[in-house]
Amino acid sequence: MNEFDLIEKYFNWQTNNPDFLGIGDDCALISIPEQHKLATSVDTLIEGVHFPSNTSAADVAHKALAVNLSDLAAMGATPLYFTLALTLPNIDESWLEGFSSSLKTLSEKYNLFLLGGDTTKGHLSITINVTGTLPINQALLRSGANVDDIIFVSSTLGDAALAWQKIQRDKTPGAKILKKFNTPEPQVLLGKKLLGVANSCIDISDGLEQDLSHILNRSKLGARIDISDIPLSDEVLMYVENTKDWCLPLAGGDDYELCFTVPKDNIDQLELITKELDIKLTKIGVITKNQDLEIVGLNKTCTSYQHF
Ligand SMILES: [Mg+2]
Known part of the structure; x- marks a missing residue:
């Protein structure tokens, strides 16, 4: 399985939302609601530092997205979309299956879309950049x-x-x-x-x-x-x-x-x-x-x- 097959199989959850152009082009395109600002944050989780090596793929995915959503929560923002940079030691399809379905479940719960990302080979680490919206001048600071x-x-x-x-x-x-x-x-x-x-x-x-x-x-x-x-x-x-x-x-x-x-x-x-x-x-x-x-x-x- 190559990188493109991996993205297509596990991370291309195409939405028909007209406000987004997601995975498949060089950049994602996003429409920003009127009278709103974007709130954005990034966090990395590294195996052995932020989670034990025997953590299930589903739990790793949940935590990686949840800690980012927590930063949006702190500002009072409404989640909009996220991007994912995934570094994997090898392609393990059962791991990817668990990771992908858990990530999808949590993203659907908070109604945010995966709009793009990157995959590389190396020590297991997950970087998520999450973006939400806030009415102008209303952020919790x-x-x-x-x-x-x-x-x-x-x-x-x-x-x-x-x-x-x-x-x-x-x-x-x-x-x-x-x-x-x-x-x-x-x-x-x-x-x-x-x-x-x-x-x-x-x-x-x-x-x-x-x-x-x-x-x-x-x-x-x-x-x-x-x-x-x-x-x-x-x-x-x-x-x-x-x-x-x-x-x-x-x-x-x-x-x-x-x-x-x-x-x-x-x-x-x-x-x-x-x-x-x-x-x-x-x-x-x-x-x-x-x-x-x-x-x-x-x-x-x-x-x-x-x-x-
Ligand atoms: Mg924080």
Whole structure:
């Protein structure tokens, strides 16, 4: 099977959408909706660095697209299309079958199209560039937080980090936390609902402490959060109670939940969103004037995920 056959068989999901010209020409062509901007982001996953070597092809595909969609969610963008650069050590058709069908399933769930890409031979790595749309002047930015905004996070934190830690120590993670590690669900619907409600937002990819600090730095403000308010699943709660290792949920990374700040006047709207999406949103603290991040109950410094 050559490169062209591979693309045709596994990645040419032609759409009849008149807004796109996808795979088959030298470039993809895209129509941009009026009064909108494009939001675009790229992420690479490398075998052995971002996922263990024995991860299924379906889970690799899901995670590669989900982590990119999470960046769109953080801005409140609506997914539009993505491109894929796939580096494979060899052509394994059963692997490609699993990868392709999982990628297609997640892309259909969020209604975005695969418009092009590239395949090369080498160590397994997946690069996805995702693009969405945003109404002009409505994006959720890291720089928008105000003093006295309430800080919220979605779902629970630390699940993926605990699963990864257990895998590395040859222990078996529980099904729930393993699912969050292998197939995180991007908070795309929540991000869109937060437009006009939240003042600032980020997705938690490198750990709450580091990612909240990005909001604080960009907004030139500080925050006070309390570790007893951090939402934890049963498995992470048990781990933290046994080890006192609060750094795992605070700095473990790979959560792909949203951390956002909301002015007091919009809390009622946020409660409606919680009900409408049937989602867990937890208040963890407040934005302050002095420019530090105070973590009540934490008596050590955590080391957040570093890419190098
Ligand atoms: Mg991000």
